[in-house]
Amino acid sequence: MKMTGAQILCDGMVKEGVEIIFGFPGGAVLPLYDTLPQYSQLRHILVRHEQCAAHAADGYARATGKVGVCLATSGPGASNLVTGIATAHLDSSPIVAITGQVARAFIGKDAFQEVDITGITLPITKHNYLVLDTASLGKVVREAFHLARMGRPGPVLIDIPRDVLAEAVDFHPPSQTELSGYKPTLQGHPAQIKKAAKLIAEARQPVILAGRGIIISGAHDELKQLAETAQLPVITTLLGIGCFPESHFLSYGMLGMHGMAYANMAVNAADLIIAIGMRFDDRATGKVSAFAPDARIIHIDIDPAEIGKNVRVDVPIVGDVKVILQALNKLITPIEHIEWVKQLDTWRREHPSISIRDSDGLLPQYVVQQLYEVTQGEAIIATGVGQNQMWAAQHYCYHKPNSFISSGGLGTMGFGLPAAMGAKAGCPDSTVWCIDGDGSLQMTIQELATIVQEKLAVKIAILNNGYLGMVRQWQQLFYGKRYVATPLSGPDFVKIAEGYGLPGLLVKHRDGVRPAIEQAMAHPGPFLIDFRVEPEENVYPMVPPGASLAEVLEAPKPETKAADSAKLPVSNI
Amino acid sequence: MVVTKHTLVALVEDKPGVLNRVASLFRRRGFNIESIAVGHSEKPNLSRMTIVVDGTTTSVEQVRKQLDKLPDVIKVSDITEDNIIARELALIKVHATSATRSEIIEIVDIFRANIVDVAADSVTIEATGDEEKIGSLLKLVRGFGIKEIARTGRIAMSRGGPGLLPLEGKSAKANNKK
Structure with a gap:
C-alpha cells in the first residue's frame, strides 16, 4: 500500500495511542497538517508558542503517565522547542517532539528556516x-515512542524533511x-536486594528518600508497604511529591533547599538512607560532602549512570523501582523504630516548617493552603518556578501521584500555564490549578488564548508580589538587599484575562481568598485570580546555597536579622 | 583521585552522526579525548571505536555509563585494567639525503618498521607498535629532521576472552556489569 510520510507518521502515532498533539504549523510541516484531518483520533491543540507545545506535552505526560507529543515546523519552530525539551529531559518526562525540516536537497545549504535541530x-x-x-519512518516512529517511555523516560525528537512527509512510498508496518x-x-540484582534488606533490618535511624522514579514506575503501593512494614519515615524530593500521601503518619515532607527543617534534620541524623528513584540533585542534598554524614546509602534507580554520580553509595540496585520494591518487600519483616519516629515528631513539633505566620496581610502561603482546602487535595497542581513553586510544594497537601507538576531539574519559568494546559487536556475530569508567579506567568502568558480557544478549564492562581520573588529573596538575604532587576511593574492581569476572553478576579485581602477560589471552581471554564500577596514574603525554611542540610535557615522571628552573606560558601548558584 | 590514561572500546551503530554523539558526551563531561580511532568491527553494521582519555577511574566510569545509555552504542568497556594488546600506526616523513639514508634505514630495520616511500630529499617510514615504541623511533629519527607525522591513535583489544560482544543470542548489555 502506498502511503505518504505524513500518513505513515500519523498512522504510527495512532498505533502508539497518541490522542493529542500540541503543535504550531509552518511551511515545512504543511504536508503533515494537511494530512491530520484524515486521522480523527488525533486531536491537535494549537499553542501560541512552540516552547509551550513542548511544556504542554510534558504536562500531559506527567499527569497521565503517557507519552506526550509536540509538533513544530523547521528552523525557529524547532529551536523554540529547545527549552521545553530540556525541561522534559532533566525531569525524565516522556515526550516525542516532531519537527519539520527543509527538503532533503536543501539540508546543509543554510536554506530558509533550516536549523540543525x-x-x-x-x-x-x-x-x-x-x-x-521515507520507508524508515514507520520504524523510527515506533522506536521513538519505545525509547521515550522505556527505562528512564525522556524526550525523543524526530526531524522530518518536508519532502519526506510528502513522498509516497510502499508501506510495510514495522515489525x-x-x-x-x-x-x-529491570530486575534488581537479588544479592543486592538481600543486602539492602539486611541493612534495613539493622538500621536504627533509617529514612526513605522517595523520588519521581516511584511515580514513573507506579510503585506507590510498594513504597507504602515497605514504609509501613519496616516503620520507615518517608521524605520526598520536590518531584517525588505525591508518591506517598503527605497525610500519612510516616510522611515527613520534602528535603532540600526549601524542604522541611525536620526532614533535613532527619536526613542529617540518619544512619541509613534508602534512596528510591531519585538522583541526589544538588538542590536536594545541599553541600554534597556533608550530606547524611553518618548514613549508609542504598540507592535504587533504573539508570545505572545515576549510581555513584553525586554521592557514594553502599548498596546500589539498578532496575525498575516497582519490581525491586516488590522483591524487597518479600524480604522485609516487620520492624519498629519507635524512638526514631518519636525524635522526628519532636523535631516536627519544634520546627513546624509549614506553619503560616500571623498576619493581617494576604500571605501567599495562605492562598495555597486555601486552595488545598477548597479542592480537598484532589486537584492537579502545576507551578511556575520560584517562590510560587516552593509555596505550592510546601503548603498544599498532596495525596496521590501525578498531582504535582513542576519543573524541578531545569527550573523553567513559564512552565506552569502550558503544563497545566497539557495536564487538563490529558485529564479533562480533574481539577487543574496553575499556581504561578507574576514573573513566571508572563513568560508564557499567551497560552491564555490556547486554553480559551480549546476550552481547557485551567484555573490560574497568580501569587502576585510585584517581584521576581525568589531572586529578590536571594538579593535580600545574600546581596545586601540590593534589588537589581527584580521589581516588576506588572500588568493588570484581570484586564489581560478579559482581553483573552476568560474571567479574572483581583483579590487584595485575606477575606477574599476563599470566595474567589470557590467562584473559580464553580465557573465551568478557565478562570484567573490575581492575588496581590505580601511583596517581600520569603520562602522558609531555606538551606543557603552551598550549605549543608544541617544549616537550615528558618523563618526569622520578627527582630532577627537576615543571614550574613559574607560567610556563605560559594556553590552552584 | 588519580588521573590516569584510560582505554575505552565501543561497538557502535555504523550510522551518520554516531561519532558526534560519542564525542559530544566526552565534551559535556569535560574530558579531553587524547585519541579516537574508528573502523569496521567483526559485525557487519557495527563500527569499533577505541578512545583514549585521561581521567579518574570514577569519572571515566561515569562517562562509560552515560555512553552505554546511547541507543547507538551497543557495548562499551573500559579495558584499561585488562591484559590488552594496544597498537597504533604512524607514518613519519623524515628528511633524508644520500648521506643519511642508510643510517635511517638501519634504525627502521631495528624497529621492524618499513620504508614506504622514498623521494629525493625524504623517506617515509611506516611503523606499528604501542605508543612507547613509536615514541622511541621518533626520538631516534628526530635528528634527521621530521617533515610530517601522521598517527592513527591507539586501537586495542583484550588478550584471549570472548570478545566485546558475546556470541549471538545473549543480551549485549546484560554482560556489562562491573
Whole structure:
C-alpha cells in the first residue's frame, strides 16, 4: 500500500495511542497538517508558542503517565522547542517532539528556516532522528515512542524533511522493535536486594528518600508497604511529591533547599538512607560532602549512570523501582523504630516548617493552603518556578501521584500555564490549578488564548508580589538587599484575562481568598485570580546555597536579622 | 583521585552522526579525548571505536555509563585494567639525503618498521607498535629532521576472552556489569 510520510507518521502515532498533539504549523510541516484531518483520533491543540507545545506535552505526560507529543515546523519552530525539551529531559518526562525540516536537497545549504535541530538537541534528548529515508519512518516512529517511555523516560525528537512527509512510498508496518543498544535492566540484582534488606533490618535511624522514579514506575503501593512494614519515615524530593500521601503518619515532607527543617534534620541524623528513584540533585542534598554524614546509602534507580554520580553509595540496585520494591518487600519483616519516629515528631513539633505566620496581610502561603482546602487535595497542581513553586510544594497537601507538576531539574519559568494546559487536556475530569508567579506567568502568558480557544478549564492562581520573588529573596538575604532587576511593574492581569476572553478576579485581602477560589471552581471554564500577596514574603525554611542540610535557615522571628552573606560558601548558584 | 590514561572500546551503530554523539558526551563531561580511532568491527553494521582519555577511574566510569545509555552504542568497556594488546600506526616523513639514508634505514630495520616511500630529499617510514615504541623511533629519527607525522591513535583489544560482544543470542548489555 502506498502511503505518504505524513500518513505513515500519523498512522504510527495512532498505533502508539497518541490522542493529542500540541503543535504550531509552518511551511515545512504543511504536508503533515494537511494530512491530520484524515486521522480523527488525533486531536491537535494549537499553542501560541512552540516552547509551550513542548511544556504542554510534558504536562500531559506527567499527569497521565503517557507519552506526550509536540509538533513544530523547521528552523525557529524547532529551536523554540529547545527549552521545553530540556525541561522534559532533566525531569525524565516522556515526550516525542516532531519537527519539520527543509527538503532533503536543501539540508546543509543554510536554506530558509533550516536549523540543525538534531545537532542542537543532542545533549537534551534521550535520542533523536533525522529521517532521510521515507520507508524508515514507520520504524523510527515506533522506536521513538519505545525509547521515550522505556527505562528512564525522556524526550525523543524526530526531524522530518518536508519532502519526506510528502513522498509516497510502499508501506510495510514495522515489525517488533528490537534495539540492541538500549536494553534497560529491570530486575534488581537479588544479592543486592538481600543486602539492602539486611541493612534495613539493622538500621536504627533509617529514612526513605522517595523520588519521581516511584511515580514513573507506579510503585506507590510498594513504597507504602515497605514504609509501613519496616516503620520507615518517608521524605520526598520536590518531584517525588505525591508518591506517598503527605497525610500519612510516616510522611515527613520534602528535603532540600526549601524542604522541611525536620526532614533535613532527619536526613542529617540518619544512619541509613534508602534512596528510591531519585538522583541526589544538588538542590536536594545541599553541600554534597556533608550530606547524611553518618548514613549508609542504598540507592535504587533504573539508570545505572545515576549510581555513584553525586554521592557514594553502599548498596546500589539498578532496575525498575516497582519490581525491586516488590522483591524487597518479600524480604522485609516487620520492624519498629519507635524512638526514631518519636525524635522526628519532636523535631516536627519544634520546627513546624509549614506553619503560616500571623498576619493581617494576604500571605501567599495562605492562598495555597486555601486552595488545598477548597479542592480537598484532589486537584492537579502545576507551578511556575520560584517562590510560587516552593509555596505550592510546601503548603498544599498532596495525596496521590501525578498531582504535582513542576519543573524541578531545569527550573523553567513559564512552565506552569502550558503544563497545566497539557495536564487538563490529558485529564479533562480533574481539577487543574496553575499556581504561578507574576514573573513566571508572563513568560508564557499567551497560552491564555490556547486554553480559551480549546476550552481547557485551567484555573490560574497568580501569587502576585510585584517581584521576581525568589531572586529578590536571594538579593535580600545574600546581596545586601540590593534589588537589581527584580521589581516588576506588572500588568493588570484581570484586564489581560478579559482581553483573552476568560474571567479574572483581583483579590487584595485575606477575606477574599476563599470566595474567589470557590467562584473559580464553580465557573465551568478557565478562570484567573490575581492575588496581590505580601511583596517581600520569603520562602522558609531555606538551606543557603552551598550549605549543608544541617544549616537550615528558618523563618526569622520578627527582630532577627537576615543571614550574613559574607560567610556563605560559594556553590552552584 | 588519580588521573590516569584510560582505554575505552565501543561497538557502535555504523550510522551518520554516531561519532558526534560519542564525542559530544566526552565534551559535556569535560574530558579531553587524547585519541579516537574508528573502523569496521567483526559485525557487519557495527563500527569499533577505541578512545583514549585521561581521567579518574570514577569519572571515566561515569562517562562509560552515560555512553552505554546511547541507543547507538551497543557495548562499551573500559579495558584499561585488562591484559590488552594496544597498537597504533604512524607514518613519519623524515628528511633524508644520500648521506643519511642508510643510517635511517638501519634504525627502521631495528624497529621492524618499513620504508614506504622514498623521494629525493625524504623517506617515509611506516611503523606499528604501542605508543612507547613509536615514541622511541621518533626520538631516534628526530635528528634527521621530521617533515610530517601522521598517527592513527591507539586501537586495542583484550588478550584471549570472548570478545566485546558475546556470541549471538545473549543480551549485549546484560554482560556489562562491573
